[in-house]
Amino acid sequence: MxxxxxxxxxxxxxxxxxxAxxxxxxxxxxxxxxxxxxxEALEEVAEAVRAAGGEALVVPLDVTDVAAIDAAHATIADAWGRVDDLVLSAGLNTPRRTWSxxxxxxxxxxxxxxLTAVAAVVQASIEDLRAASGVVVVISSVAGWGFKPGTGIAYAASKTAVGVLCRDLNVAEWPNGVRATHLCPGDVDTDFLSMRPQVPDAEGREGMLSPDDVARAVLFALDAPSHVRIDELVITPTHLR
Ligand SMILES: NC(=O)c1ccc[n+]([C@@H]2O[C@H](COP(=O)([O-])OP(=O)(O)OC[C@H]3O[C@@H](n4cnc5c(N)ncnc54)[C@H](OP(=O)(O)O)[C@@H]3O)[C@@H](O)[C@H]2O)c1
Structure with a gap:
């Protein structure tokens, strides 16, 4: 595989x-x-990638800096020729989520x-993705799959919009071989939960998804044969209401 x-x-x-x-x-x-x-965190992950049998390149980047995205793409292309596939997991929320x-x-x-950074990374990589019949996996959220109040106005709006971006990529770029997956996880036990107004404790995290649960789904989309498009994947802990 x-x-x-x-x-x-x-x-x-x-x-x-x-x-993961x-x-x-x-x-x-x-x-x-x-x-x-x-x-520093990227260096630790690079070691883990190498230990798992892959090659790793650390390319520090603030994805809200569009010029820096182009420079990061150039760094990867210099090292390895081009970018074949993307997993876009950088995300942000805030505890201040209401109209009040x-x-x-x-x-x-x-x-x-x-949202904008997802578009910018895809844009920087689009010629490569076409050449490679590339797959773009966007880590969105259940808040981008259906309306989910309480997840934050900007958060839900941006994750919903990124689903539209994936659909557009699939409709506009399939003749060029590019496929996109809008991956929508429910609760995952990560540092991201620290941005909730009420941060869940250990008991509250029991039964949540792990990052590895989602990584399996990411690889399923990345490894699909080129005639198979995984438009959307919704993955939730069984207890999620
Ligand atoms: N955890 C959940 O329950 C959950 C559920 C559904 C969807 N999601 C989504 O899943 C994705 C991954 O989150 P996670 O749960 O795995 O949490 P995480 O461990 O906090 O991962 C988020 C990552 O985004 C990076 N990031 C944030 N702002 C960035 C920026 N401006 N430039 C570059 N990188 C940036 C962070 O790294 P640096 O701080 O080093 O930049 C961090 O590694 C997010 O898009 C989130 O919206 C999370």
Whole structure:
């Protein structure tokens, strides 16, 4: 299984689902470019990718900096020729989620991270994706699958919009061989939960998905044969209401 040698660029690779997907892809022999803001976390993930059997390249990046995305793409292309596939896991939310307490600067940062950056990384890579018959896996949310109040206005809006972006990629780019998956997890036990207004304790996290549960689904989409498109995947803990 796996597609050894293919170049996978992962954003949000320093932790959580991005990290788990990067390591799982490395285990399948992929070359994995790791992006996020914390270089130290990326170095640790690079070691884990190599230990799993893959190659790793650390490319620190703030995905809200569009010029830096182009530079990061150039770094990967210099090292490995091109980007074949993408896993876009970088994401942001805020505990201030209601019309009573949200702030528009938070709103802008969330949209920039969850939506605009996804478009910008795809745009920077589009010629490569066409040449490679590439797969784009966007880690969205159940809040992007159906309306889910309480998840945050900017968060739900940006995750819903990223689903439209995936559908557009599939409709517009299939003749060029590009496929996209809108991957919508429910609760996953990661650092992301620290951005909730009430941060769940150990008991509250029991039964949640693990990053590895989602990584399996990411690899399922990445490894699908080229005539198979996984448009959307919804993955939830069995207890989710
Ligand atoms: N955990 C859940 O319950 C859950 C459920 C559904 C969907 N999601 C989504 O899953 C994705 C991954 O989150 P996670 O749960 O795995 O949590 P996580 O461990 O906090 O991962 C989020 C990653 O995004 C990176 N990131 C944030 N802002 C960035 C920026 N401006 N530039 C580059 N990287 C940035 C962070 O790294 P740096 O801080 O180093 O940049 C971090 O590694 C997110 O898109 C989130 O919306 C999470």
């Amino acid at each position: 796996g597609k050894p040698g293919r170049v996978l660029w992962v954003t949000g690779a320093g932790s959580g689902m991005g990290r 997907a990067a390591v799982a892809a490395g285990a399948g022999g992929r070359r994995v470019a790791l992006s996020g803001r914390r270089a 307490d949200q702030r528009i600067d938070d709103f802008q940062a969330i949209v920039a991270t969850n």
